[in-house]
Amino acid sequence: MSCSVELTNLSFKRLDREIFSGINLQVGHKEKIAIIGPNGCGKTSLLECVAGLEKIDGGEIRLFHKHMASMEDYEPIRVKIGYLLQDADNHFLCPIVEDDIAFSLLAAGVDRSEAQERTLAMMRELDIENLRGKVVYHLSGGEKKLAALAGVLIKEPSLLLLDEPTNALDYAYQLRLAEILAKLDKSVIIVSHNQEFIERVVDKIYTLSSGGLTLAANLRLEILHSHGDLPPHTHPHSHLS
Ligand SMILES: Nc1ncnc2c1ncn2[C@@H]1O[C@H](COP(=O)(O)OP(=O)(O)O)[C@@H](O)[C@H]1O
Numbered sequence: 001m002s003c004s005v006e007l008t009n010l011s012f013k014r015l016d017r018e019i020f021s022g023i024n025l026q027v028g029h030k031e032k033i034a035i036i037g038p039n040g041c042g043k044t045s046l047l048e049c050v051a052g053l054e055k056i057d058g059g060e061i062r063l064f065h066k067h068m069a070s071m072e073d074y075e076p077i078r079v080k081i082g083y084l085l086q087d088a089d090n091h092f093l094c095p096i097v098e099d100d101i102a103f104s105l106l107a108a109g110v111d112r113s114e115a116q117e118r119t120l121a122m123m124r125e126l127d128i129e130n131l132r133g134k135v136v137y138h139l140s141g142g143e144k145k146l147a148a149l150a151g152v153l154i155k156e157p158s159l160l161l162l163d164e165p166t167n168a169l170d171y172a173y174q175l176r177l178a179e180i181l182a183k184l185d186k187s188v189i190i191v192s193h194n195q196e197f198i199e200r201v202v203d204k205i206y207t208l209s210s211g212g213l214t215l216a217a218n219l220r221l222e223i224l225h226s227h228g229d230l231p232p233h234t235h236p237h238s239h240l241s
């Protein structure tokens with residue numbers, strides 16, 4: 001399997017306190033997975049380590065087949081990683097929504113008219129054109145989440161790390177977001193408590209606990225089998241647990 005993310009025996013401490021250890025995970029090219037687990041079990045910390053925002057204490061992170069041995073190894077692949085932070089407030093660099101979404105394109109040298117066109121297209125896709133001229137700090141929690149997500153998706157990353165993407169989103173937006181994410185042709189890791197949402201989007205669900213990451217459900221598992229007089233066949237959607 002061609003993998004976008006390979007984690008081997010990862011461990012991570014904060015102030016000498018072990019947050020997680022023995023983490024093994026493979027996320028295939030364009031595979032979508034979710035990580036669930038109780039508050040404080042280390043889900044956000046794990047995403048921060050994968051994104052290179054925190055330094056692991058042991059084990060190995062490989063992204064797009066390259067060993068991330070130091071923070072410098074992240075530099076060439078940083079543009080491929082889109083990270084939606086748990087707290088959307090930490091995303092904003094410009095006071096006006098449209099400018100903020102366009103910011104990374106302009107910083108990458110995309111010309112102003114193309115950046116504006118792509119920004120409007122992204123806002124249309126997420127159905128947030130009405131937020132265009134608003135001040136980011138006046139937005140509701142759900143609106144902030146969507147504006148931050150637009151700023152992440154517009155960079156067209158190959159790997160998306162989404163921390164609690166449905167927090168503060170109403171049900172209609174959750175459905176819309178699930179639909180958008182499900183059809184994205186990218187590798188995706190979602191941390192979420194929202195079971196219905198993740199089941200609409202991901203292929204596999206893992207549980208994070210002190211024992212590491214364990215596969216809780218494989219939602220796209222196809223097992224070749226036969227029963228009765230039927231020839232060998234598969235069913236597209238079965239659960240392990
Ligand atoms: N920046 C930080 N400094 C110190 N402790 C932190 C920091 N971020 C998280 N923690 C602690 O690390 C543990 C794991 O937190 P976190 O990864 O946010 O868990 P989760 O996302 O699963 O709720 C928690 O006990 C939390 O209080």
Ligand SMILES: [Mg+2]
Pocket residue numbers: 043044045086163
């Ligand atoms: Mg968290």
